[in-house]
Amino acid sequence: MKKGDTFTIPFEVTEKVYRGFTDIFEDRNPLHMDDGYAKGKGFREKVMYGNILNGFISCFIGERLPEKNVVLISQDIAYAKPVYLNDRLELRAEVEDVHDSVGIVEFRYQFVNASGVRVARGKIQIRMI
Amino acid sequence: MKKGDTFTIPFEVTEKVYRGFTDIFEDRNPLHMDDGYAKGKGFREKVMYGNILNGFISCFIGERLPEKNVVLISQDIAYAKPVYLNDRLELRAEVEDVHDSVGIVEFRYQFVNASGVRVARGKIQIRMI
Numbered sequence: 001m002k003k004g005d006t007f008t009i010p011f012e013v014t015e016k017v018y019r020g021f022t023d024i025f026e027d028r029n030p031l032h033m034d035d036g037y038a039k040g041k042g043f044r045e046k047v048m049y050g051n052i053l054n055g056f057i058s059c060f061i062g063e064r065l066p067e068k069n070v071v072l073i074s075q076d077i078a079y080a081k082p083v084y085l086n087d088r089l090e091l092r093a094e095v096e097d098v099h100d101s102v103g104i105v106e107f108r109y110q111f112v113n114a115s116g117v118r119v120a121r122g123k124i125q126i127r128m129i
Numbered sequence: 130m131k132k133g134d135t136f137t138i139p140f141e142v143t144e145k146v147y148r149g150f151t152d153i154f155e156d157r158n159p160l161h162m163d164d165g166y167a168k169g170k171g172f173r174e175k176v177m178y179g180n181i182l183n184g185f186i187s188c189f190i191g192e193r194l195p196e197k198n199v200v201l202i203s204q205d206i207a208y209a210k211p212v213y214l215n216d217r218l219e220l221r222a223e224v225e226d227v228h229d230s231v232g233i234v235e236f237r238y239q240f241v242n243a244s245g246v247r248v249a250r251g252k253i254q255i256r257m258i
Contacts, residue, residue, distance in 0.1 A: 017154075020149055024145060025187050025188045027187045028192065041198070050201045051201075055180055059155055061158075062158030062178075073207070073208060074206060074207040075179075075205065075206060079200075079202060
């Protein structure tokens with residue numbers, strides 16, 4: 001991988017992903033469970049867990065890179081807009097820097113929904129192992 | 130919540146969490162699946178997904194705060210040491226700052242394993258809704 005390399009990867013917040021996340025992490029905050037509550041807070045319907053996007057990052061780093069011998073070092077995410085059930089998202093990532101001497105690669109990324117709205121963005125650092 | 134408030138919350142990386150995460154996010158990188166591969170890379174056995182910790186953060190923010198009307202704004206995590214299957218972790222979080230005028234609360238946190246080793250640390254921003 002080299003600076004400027006880009007990756008565009010589709011993800012979908014399916015019922016399976018939503019229910020699976022709820023089941024394993026046991027976050028039943030009404031924002032994520034109750035359409036009426038979410039509407040009362042100004043959202044269209046119940047809002048998906050932001051950390052579903054971090055799960056997609058796991059898949060991106062572990063499965064979608066040309067290099068499999070990697071480990072996550074750090075990551076950050078800023079949530080800009082809500083994500084809803086069945087949203088189709090595109091992860092757009094770009095290699096921002098490569099530090100060959102220490103085997104570190106840095107990405108900048110964003111998630112964009114089907115309406116072209118950026119719902120989140122952040123950075124990821126990985127290390128070659 | 131006010132500056133200096135602390136939260137200490139136990140989490141366990143159970144088989145259910147590990148298998149559920151693999152199933153929904155489809156990250157089958159050998160580091161997470163293959164003990165032999167992980168040993169060859171210097172780890173004790175297969176390494177758990179870092180983003181399982183971000184799932185625990187979701188539970189912390191959504192379920193374990195005194196205030197339920199909250200939404201994640203941003204978060205970051207730096208991975209320091211590997212987490213293994215069945216590890217019992219303690220999330221130690223502290224309110225670092227409260228911006229009452231905009232309803233923002235900032236936390237600093239770390240995850241510590243049963244041997245007292247800090248495996249990850251980071252910050253979280255939430256907003257009252």
